[in-house]
Amino acid sequence: MKDKDDYLYSPASRTSRVLSRLRRLPTRLRQLMLRRRILSLILFVVLCCTIVANSGVRLLPRMPWASSKFVIILAVNQGGGVMEWKGPTEWAVERTSIANKRAYADRHGYDLAIQDMSIKKRYAHEWRESWEKVDVIRQTMKQYPKAEWFWWLDLHTYIMEPSISLEKQVFNRLENNTYRNLEDYNPLKLPVEIPFVDNTHPINLIVPQDCGGFNLGSFLIRRSEWTDFLLDIWWDPVFYEQRHMQWEHKEQDALEHMYSNQAWLRSGTAFIPQRLINAFPEGACSEWRGDKRIFYNQDERDFVVNMAGCEWGRDCFGEMEHFRKISASLQKKSWWWPFK
């Protein structure tokens, strides 16, 4: 009888032969897996790892009650629109920056403290004007009592390599990554030696130096008694009265002054090469073009870019978009990535 089923299943036609092989396929697969159990288990684990790694999902869940040892302090709303108008590009820059830091903090389990830096003064030389950084750090230390290290980031920064954790970038080899004196790199020509400095003191402040001195756009500060002293003495009315006309960068200059004069501060401060946490784009420090210590190097996959000074004469939005695109293209993974 030549009805449809018989035609399909009779061994004579090529279609039926292909179909029968196809129907046997799942069974044969199952038999093969049972026969080569270990190999199939290994392949299954590798497949899972590839899928998980490529999707960026965390492998182990983060416990909701654990608070992190690291807190990222992101300074947003600089000026608060009081002195200058905040247009759509300023808002876009802020959105990009916040999203970037939030993704990074979620990925590594750090806390993110977004702090508002709007101007609260009405007159010039009002109390502690422009030293708000110090007050914000103190306030954040109170908000996160269990954290040990606080990473201050200005708004115009972008984390280019979000897969690198702070431990890996800085802290695992802290003694190797930082230098404690100004012998090798002293762009400001501060005094190299002052009496009574203790080089075995634990490190409580990690600051990068750029072409013009200390750069407080991206730095690390640790919770300790030493830090309490620093945050208290950083602003002093006698210092302010004598020097505020000369100190353009406010708390940065105050810190440089105290570093030159007070040995206890020098003992607890360490410097970090700028490109580790505070690389500059080509527009900043433009007189030092080509200096390998300052500028962002895409081939070496530098960690963070700080578009310092972009609000004076450069295009913050354009630079932020530029670096965002570079970072996205660098993070794209090929299928053989887990096996590299």
Next chain:
Amino acid sequence: MHFSIPSRSADQTTLPGSPSFKAKSRASSHHAVYPLYIFTQLRSVIRDALTSAQNVTAPEKKRQSARRTLSMWAIAVFAAVTVFLTIMYVLFANIATSDSAGPRVVLVLGLDNGKYKEDYLAKIIENRREYADAHKYGLYVRNMSDFKGSVHDAAKLGWYKLPLMRSAMQDNPGSTYFWYLDQNAIIMNPNLNIESHITDVKRLNSLVLRDVPVVPPDSTIRTYRHVPADRMKFIISQDHEGFQTGSFILKNGEYAWYVLDAWFDKLYQEYKFQKAEKSSLEHLAQWHPTVLSKMAIIPQRIFNAYPNGVGDSLYQDGDFVASLAGCDTPERSCVREFERLWDNRGRVVN
């Protein structure tokens, strides 16, 4: 379907029938007997292991004795290493810890050898040395001119004591308390011991003046009321004008280095305060709570009495120290006042 242990030959069973029937039967036979197969294998392995103890053959015996010797050697080596390490630790740990000792209290003295004669200064040093030797304290004597290079406001002598104290602390890292006493002062009662007279926690707690204005008579900032005395690291007194920096005690550590360095800052010296380092300290205490919170202000007569003072600051017999502060003005003469007190001073009673 059969229920015996399936062997390899079962896979190559040439049962006639359609392919689907063959696949189904093979699969289900595997499903049914596979757990059973594992169980029987395990059971046989365990049985073999248990019976091996009884059926010990000759090569088995040799292997066992070899194993026993090996284990004995391993235990012996381990024991030897443990004993050796314990001995090393006991011997050398003591040497490591005895290194950081030093006198518990160090007296710090800075001499102004430009203005005063050698014999006058020698008497002052003798006074300090007698006291330090009696109580086994350290004595750190330097010329104030040693620190001329680091002082920015070189005219005011008061600034020199700060790098002097810093230097004393650096050179005596094992000591806890550092007592700076001005050159123009004399220890009248050397039988008093610094710890029991001032720095012991209970004693200090009874001496500390709480809720007094930092700058008499009526500054807004007053000393803390509830800070416990064991947290105090800077002991100083006030006279009727303000802080009396001719005699103060600092406890060695992070806080002392911070206060001394901040107090000595270049910008404070250049500000030309009215009373040099005294006003600078008053400024620090009022503007920076991290400084004030560990300061203890104690009555002046405890370690800085004035022989020509009024009221609470007047020196009386039996007081610890008589201070000749302000004697280098034209109306007074440090040497004459000193001689009078020198003859009347108390001596160490053994």
